[in-house]
Amino acid sequence: MGVIMAITKDHDLHKRRAKRNILLGLVLGSFVALVFGITMVKLSEGQMLEAFNHTARPSLVQELKK
Amino acid sequence: MTDITADQTADHLLGNPARDAEFGDFFALLKPRVMSLVIFTAAVGVLVAPVGVHPLIAFASILFIAIGAGASGALNMWWDADIDRVMKRTRSRPIPAGRITADEARQFGLWLSVIAVGMLGLTANFLAAGLLAFTIFFYVVVYSMWLKRATPQNIVIGGAAGAFPPMIGWAVATGGVSVESLLLFGLIFIWTPPHFWSLALFMNDDYANAGVPMLTVTHGKRATRRQIMFYTLLLAPLAVLISFTAVGGPVYFILSLALNALFLRGAWRLLRRNEAEAEADRYAAERGFFRLSLLYLFLHFAGLLLEAGLRAASIDWASWPQWV
Numbered sequence: 001m002g003v004i005m006a007i008t009k010d011h012d013l014h015k016r017r018a019k020r021n022i023l024l025g026l027v028l029g030s031f032v033a034l035v036f037g038i039t040m041v042k043l044s045e046g047q048m049l050e051a052f053n054h055t056a057r058p059s060l061v062q063e064l065k066k
Numbered sequence: 067m068t069d070i071t072a073d074q075t076a077d078h079l080l081g082n083p084a085r086d087a088e089f090g091d092f093f094a095l096l097k098p099r100v101m102s103l104v105i106f107t108a109a110v111g112v113l114v115a116p117v118g119v120h121p122l123i124a125f126a127s128i129l130f131i132a133i134g135a136g137a138s139g140a141l142n143m144w145w146d147a148d149i150d151r152v153m154k155r156t157r158s159r160p161i162p163a164g165r166i167t168a169d170e171a172r173q174f175g176l177w178l179s180v181i182a183v184g185m186l187g188l189t190a191n192f193l194a195a196g197l198l199a200f201t202i203f204f205y206v207v208v209y210s211m212w213l214k215r216a217t218p219q220n221i222v223i224g225g226a227a228g229a230f231p232p233m234i235g236w237a238v239a240t241g242g243v244s245v246e247s248l249l250l251f252g253l254i255f256i257w258t259p260p261h262f263w264s265l266a267l268f269m270n271d272d273y274a275n276a277g278v279p280m281l282t283v284t285h286g287k288r289a290t291r292r293q294i295m296f297y298t299l300l301l302a303p304l305a306v307l308i309s310f311t312a313v314g315g316p317v318y319f320i321l322s323l324a325l326n327a328l329f330l331r332g333a334w335r336l337l338r339r340n341e342a343e344a345e346a347d348r349y350a351a352e353r354g355f356f357r358l359s360l361l362y363l364f365l366h367f368a369g370l371l372l373e374a375g376l377r378a379a380s381i382d383w384a385s386w387p388q389w390v
Contacts, residue, residue, distance in 0.1 A: 013086055023089040034126055038189050041120050 087170065091160040095143055095171055096136025096178075103363075104135040104231045110367045111235020111250060114313045114374040119239045127190045127238040131231055134182035134198045138205040138227070140175030144168050145210045152276040155269060175206075186238075194237040201230040218281040225258030226251075232367075245390045246313045252304050253366060259297040260333065261359040263290050267336070268349035268356075287344075291337045294355075298333035302326040305366060310389040317376065318369040325362050332358050 108131045112124050119127075143150065143161055147168050150156035160166040179202050187195030209224030229251045236247035266273060266282040267290060273280040281290045305326055309319035332355040339351060376382075 016086055016088055020087075020089045034129075035185075037122050038126055041122050045120065 087160070087166045091165045092174060094160050095140040095166065095174060096133075097139035097143075098136075100139060100228075101132050101136050103228075105132045106364070107250075107254065107367055108132070108231040108235035108238075110371050111232035111237075111247065112239050113235075114246075114370050115236050115239035116312060117239045117241075123189060124238070127186060127194065128235065130182045130186040130189060131194075131198060131234050131238075133178055134186065134202055135231065137175045137178035137182055138202040140171050140178065141202075141206040142210045144171040144175060145206065146214070147171075149276045149278060153272040155272055186234075190238040191241050193241060193243075194234050197230060197234045197237055201227055201234070204230075214278060216279070218279050218284040220279070221262040222259050225255050225262075228258060229254035246308075246311050249304065249308050249311060249390075250313075250370075253301075253308065254363065256297055256301045256304055257359065257363055260294045260301070260329075261356070261363075263294050264336065264352050264356040264359060266290065267344070267352040287341055291339070295333045295337045298329055302330060307389075308366075308370070310387055312388060313370055313373065315373040315376065315383050315386055318366075318373050321365060321369040325365055328358060329362050 105128055108128050109124075112119055112128060143159055146156075147161040150159050151162040156162065161168055161171055179199075183195050183199045183202070186198050205224070205227035209220065209227055213220040213224050232250040232254070233243065233247045236250070237243060240247075263281055266280045267287055270280070270282045270287070274283045281293060306319065306322050308314045309316075309322060332351075335351050336355055344352060
């Protein structure tokens, strides 16, 4: 049977896919950075980030005291 | 780099390179030109609201509103691929051109919708996210799937989808809905019919070939010209009324008066023309009116932005009346 030839040169298709993957990577990286930034802003604005964790929450205790 | 399929290789050898979807093709699915209008009107909604928003929260919220609008555009292209193949204006879109499959577009649109709504809820508030979800539902299900192929009132009712972004922007800042945001909604809602019908006047063949029951196809161009005049008459007082709200002021008032005078004159010109005149100059007045409609909306929102800037600079018109 014939000899199987290895593909040694990048097809144009590969270049296009590489470009697409790089751009997608940049979009995802920017999204992560944006979520990080939003989290920082929310924290600096003092928003409540308490979850139920089976312990007394100071904010609730203070409200009860009032 | 070993996953070139036999068909793609064969296509390449036959001088017909495989068309793998590129990044830009997915971006085109988001209807970037429509998205630019959404970004602008949503940004104005955020910026003219009386409540300050952290710049990063405002930026992220506008981005997620734009992504939500883009996602609905992708879903619209998935649903309307058959129409898009027929119309000259839309033939080169990614699905009819064969660069993206309809299924890919549907998946892309659905996932982006989920991400945009979820992220807007977490970034701003859940009223804004709910309004965005409703906007996507309205554009895809109510307009694209139901009204577009069923009634000549398609763009009148469907226009609501395009009118929501400033209202969502306002909700991002204030967490609520108010008279001002309803008026901004109304401005785009009433503006949509004259805008699209003027386009339909000179793109009528496209809609007729695709079987879309635009007013020009079902009731003729004369009736469409009358309807353009009717909606322009409704639009003018509404646009000017915004001057006398918390977001308006004398600068917006003067701008709005001038723009509405031009818009009314344009609609009157369209009303007085017959088809022979229109065809003689290749619908020059109709094309001009369509371009004016874009400028009309842009400048109204720019006027509101200017008023907000003046207020921020403490240039306040204390004696300016506020009716609502």
